[in-house]
Amino acid sequence: MKVNWGTAIVLAFIGFIAFIMYFVISMNIDDKYNHDLVTDDYYQQELKYQEDIDKVENAKKLLENISWEKTTKGILLNFPNNLRVKDIKGKVFLYRPSNKQLDFDIPISLSNRNLLIPDNRLLDGRWNIKIDWSYNGEAYMFKDDINY
Structure with missing residues (x-):
């Protein structure tokens, strides 16, 4: 043919x-x-994005910002030394870009300047951490990427 x-x-x-x-x-x-989107309420978070930018800018104005370090027990968050611990309130959000089922948040309750995120909640790999906290009515935010 x-x-x-x-x-x-x-x-x-x-x-x-x-x-x-x-x-x-x-x-x-x-x-x-x-x-899937990074978070379920992506569009609502997008509307509040300017508030997050303002919180990050407030945190940059502090004498000392939050720092973190990897320890054998997990991730240790260090809050600024010049602030009263009892007046710090907020939440720590950890989310895993590769698997949203592993995302979790922890309320901030401090007895000293440190907050430990236990090792048993964290799998090896990349985590995004967002700490949304307030001190004496002023809102702050700390964001970082953690390779655990």
Whole structure:
């Protein structure tokens, strides 16, 4: 059977469309190509983004900001020395960009200047930490990436 140019072009278009449709369908059906947003309430957080920027700027104005260090027991957060511990309130959010089921938050309750995030809650890999805290009515925020 002879195939002329017109038939070959139509077959090439059909083959190309079938190739593209295969990838579109497989990307939508397969769970390993997950299309989740970083957080479930992404759009609500986007609306409050300017508040977060203001909190980060407030934290930069402090004499000493929050620091962290990796220890054998977990991650140790060090709050500024010049602040009264009992007036510090807030939450620590840890989220894992690769798996949202591992995300968790811890309320800040300090008896000294340090807060320990236990090792049993953290898996090896990248974590994003966000500490949203307040001191005497002023709001602050600390953000960092942790490779644990």
